[in-house]
Amino acid sequence: MVMTSGWSIFIIIIVVAHIIGYSYLLWSTSKMKAKDYKEGETTGHEWDGIQEYNNPLPRWWLYMFILTIIFAIGYLVLYPGMGNYKGTLGWTQENEWAKENQDVLAKRAELFSTFIDKPIPEMIKDEKAIAIGERLFANHCSTCHGSDAQGAVGFPNLTDDDWLYGSQPDTLVQTITNGRNGVMPAWGAALGDEGVKQVAAYVREFSEQGQDEKLVAEGQKKFAMFCVACHGADAKGNHMLGAPNLTDTTWLHSFDSGLVETILIEGISGKMPAHGELLDEGSIKVLAAYVYSLTHE
Numbered sequence: 001m002v003m004t005s006g007w008s009i010f011i012i013i014i015v016v017a018h019i020i021g022y023s024y025l026l027w028s029t030s031k032m033k034a035k036d037y038k039e040g041e042t043t044g045h046e047w048d049g050i051q052e053y054n055n056p057l058p059r060w061w062l063y064m065f066i067l068t069i070i071f072a073i074g075y076l077v078l079y080p081g082m083g084n085y086k087g088t089l090g091w092t093q094e095n096e097w098a099k100e101n102q103d104v105l106a107k108r109a110e111l112f113s114t115f116i117d118k119p120i121p122e123m124i125k126d127e128k129a130i131a132i133g134e135r136l137f138a139n140h141c142s143t144c145h146g147s148d149a150q151g152a153v154g155f156p157n158l159t160d161d162d163w164l165y166g167s168q169p170d171t172l173v174q175t176i177t178n179g180r181n182g183v184m185p186a187w188g189a190a191l192g193d194e195g196v197k198q199v200a201a202y203v204r205e206f207s208e209q210g211q212d213e214k215l216v217a218e219g220q221k222k223f224a225m226f227c228v229a230c231h232g233a234d235a236k237g238n239h240m241l242g243a244p245n246l247t248d249t250t251w252l253h254s255f256d257s258g259l260v261e262t263i264l265i266e267g268i269s270g271k272m273p274a275h276g277e278l279l280d281e282g283s284i285k286v287l288a289a290y291v292y293s294l295t296h297e
C-alpha cells in the first residue's frame with residue numbers, strides 16, 4: 001500500500017522521535033554512577049506498605065534496552081517501516097506470497113507428476129490421483145453435488161449414466177473449466193393451458209404409462225413442434241444443449257405431481273459455475289478424472 005507523502009512524513013517523524021526519545025531516556029537514567037546511589041534510599045513511592053528503592057538498573061538489563069534500539073534501527077533500514085521507504089531488502093507482502101505460492105505449486109507439481117500427463121482413462125487407475133480428486137471434490141463441488149456426488153433436485157447426479165452434457169474426459173474438463181448453463185424456455189404462452197396438459201401427458205407417458213391417450217397424441221404433435229429442437233425427435237435429449245433425456249426415469253428436477261406443468265409453463269434453468277479461474281489446469285484434470293472414475297472402472 002502506498003500512502004500520501006503527508007502521512008509518510010508524519011509516520012517517519014513519529015518513529016524517529018520515539019527512537020531518539022527512548023535513547024535519551026536510557027542515557028539520562030544510566031548516567032548516574034552506582035556510587036551516587038545511597039544505600040536504602042527510596043524514590044518516595046509507597047503503596048500498601050511496599051516502598052520503591054532508588055537503585056540503578058542492572059547492567060545486563062540496560063544492554064538489552066540498547067540492543068533493542070539497535071535492532072529497531074537495523075530493522076527499519078532493511079524492511080519497510082518508515083512511511084513509504086521500502087527498505088534495502090526490497091521485502092514486500094506480494095513477493096512473500098508469490099514465493100510461498102511458488103513453493104506450494106512446486107510441491108504440487110511433484111505430487112501430480114506420476115499421473116498428470118496420462119490420459120484421464122489411464123489416470124483413474126492411480127489411487128493417489130483419485131484420492132486427491134476426491135478431496136478437491138469435497139472442497140469445491142460437494143456443496144452442490146453432495147459429498148457422495150449423487151446430486152439433489154436441480155443438481156445432477158454424477159454417479160449414474162444419465163448425462164446432460166456427457167461424460168467424455170474432454171467434456172468433463174470443459175464443464176468444470178467453463179461452467180454450464182442449461183436453459184429451458186418458458187412455454188406457458190405458446191402452449192396455452194390445454195397445450196401444457198397435452199405435452200405434460202406426452203412427457204409423463206415415457207415413465208408412467210397409462211396417461212390419457214388423446215392428450216398424449218395431441219402432446220406428441222406439439223412436442224414435435226416446440227421441443228424436438230432441443231430434446232430431440234425421440235425425446236432422448238441433446239448433450240450439446242444440456243437438454244435432459246425425457247424418456248428415462250432419472251429426473252434433474254423432481255417429477256412430483258404438477259412439476260412437469262410448472263416447468264413447461266415457467267421454464268427452468270440450471271447453472272454450473274465456471275471453475276477455470278478458481279482452479280489451475282492440473283486440479284481441473286484431477287477433478288475430471290475423479291468424476292470420470294465414478295462411472296468408469
Ligand code: HEC
Pocket residue numbers: 137140141142143144145154155156158162163164165166167172175176180181182183242269270271272273275287288291
Ligand atoms: C453452485 C453449485 C455448483 C457447484 C459448486 C458445482 N456444480 Fe457442477 N453443476 C451444477 C449444476 C446446477 C449443474 C447442471 C447445469 C445445468 O442444469 O445445465 C452442474 C453440472 C455439472 C456437470 C455436468 C453433469 C452432466 O450431467 O452432464 C458436471 C460434470 C459437474 N457439474 C461437475 C462439477 C464439479 C467437478 C464441481 C467442482 C469443481 C462442480 N460441478 C461444482 C452446480 C454446481
Ligand code: HEC
Pocket residue numbers: 154181182183184185187199203223226227228229230231241242243244246250251252253254260263264268269270271
Ligand atoms: C431451447 C432448448 C429447449 C427447448 C426448446 C425445450 N427445452 Fe426442455 N429443457 C431444456 C434444458 C436445457 C433443460 C434442462 C434445464 C436445467 O438445466 O435445469 C430442459 C428441461 C426440461 C424438463 C425437465 C427435465 C428433468 O429431468 O427434470 C422437461 C420436462 C422439459 N425440458 C420438457 C420440455 C418440453 C415438453 C418442451 C417443449 C414444449 C421443451 N422442454 C423445450 C431445453 C429445452
